[in-house]
Amino acid sequence: VERVGLPLAVFETKREHTFKDKVTVDGGLMDNIKKYAQICGVVAYVNKSQIYVCPLTHGEHDTFNLTPDTGLLSANEFEEETKAEDYTDTIKGLEIEMLLQHKVKTGSIINISSKNIKGDYRVREGKHTYDGDTFKTTVKGISYSCIKK
Numbered sequence: 541v542e543r544v545g546l547p548l549a550v551f552e553t554k555r556e557h558t559f560k561d562k563v564t565v566d567g568g569l570m571d572n573i574k575k576y577a578q579i580c581g582v583v584a585y586v587n588k589s590q591i592y593v594c595p596l597t598h599g600e601h602d603t604f605n606l607t608p609d610t611g612l613l614s615a616n617e618f619e620e621e622t623k624a625e626d627y628t629d630t631i632k633g634l635e636i637e638m639l640l641q642h643k644v645k646t647g648s649i650i651n652i653s654s655k656n657i658k659g660d661y662r663v664r665e666g667k668h669t670y671d672g673d674t675f676k677t678t679v680k681g682i683s684y685s686c687i688k689k
Contacts, residue, residue, distance in 0.1 A: 541573060541591055541593060543569060544569055544570065544573070544586075544591060546586060546589055546590060546591050547589070547590050547591070548590070548591050548593075549587070549590035549591060549592050550592050550593065550594040550598050551593045551594065552582070552593070552594045552595065552598065553577075553580035553581065553582055553593075553594075554580060554581035554582055554595055555580055555581045555627070556580070557579050557580060557625060557626075557627075559625075570584070570586070573591075573593065575624070577593050578622060578624045578629075579624040579625050579627065581595075581627065581629065582594050582595050582596075583595070583596050583646070583664065585646045585647075587645055587646055587647065592646075592647070596647065596662050596664060596682060597662070598647070601649065602643065602648050602649065603648070603649040603650075603651055603660075604641060604643070604644055604648060604649070604650050604651065605651045605653070606636070606638055606641075606650050606651065606652050606653070607652075607653050607654060608654055608655075611638045611639035611640075611641065612636070612637075612638050612652065612654055613637040613638055613639065613676070614635075614636070614637045615634045615635070615636045615637075615652060615654065615656075615657050616634065616635045617632070617633070617634060617635075618632070618633060618634065618635050618680065619631070619632045631664075631682060632682070632683065633661060633664065633680055633681050633682040633683055634652070634657070634661055634680070634681050634683075635678070635679075635680055636650060636652070636661065636678070636679050636680075636681055637676060637677075637678045638676065638677050638678075638679075639674075639675065639676065639677070640668060640670075640675035640676060640677050641677045642668060642677070644663060644666065644677050644679060645663065645666075646663055646664065646665060646666070647662065647663060648662070648663045649661070649662055649663075650662075650663060650679070650681055659683060660683070661681025661682060661683055662681060662682050663679045663680070663681055664679075664680045664681065664682050665679065665680050666678055666679030666680065667679075
């Protein structure tokens with residue numbers, strides 16, 4: 541993490557892992573940091589020129605209220621299974637599409653209130669896009685009630 545050259549905001553793991561054999565790290569630095577963070581049960585990302593390696597709950601506590609009237613375009617459930625070394629994690633949440641909200645970032649909390657969905661979701665990843673017609677923000681959010689602990 542120090543080799544990236546950015547200040548470390550948070551470093552906290554959920555689980556410890558000791559490799560049985562020697563490990564050689566090849567490829568992009570951030571890609572490898574994310575890979576090894578996943579083994580330790582946490583996320584790794586850069587926000588405001590600082591590196592976070594921690595549970596998603598350690599993100600900033602900025603909250604965005606999202607309804608169909610305030611820009612919610614769609615929200616669809618997803619489930620992903622990730623495998624890292626001896627660990628398998630199942631991640632459930634929502635893929636949320638909204639009109640551009642440039643302040644939404646990894647770790648943000650999105651409070652959704654719609655006809656079919658109500659709840660708080662932590663942003664795990666996302667992107668801001670423009671297709672020549674519409675500015676949008678698309679994120680994957682994890683149910684905040686599942687990760688608060």
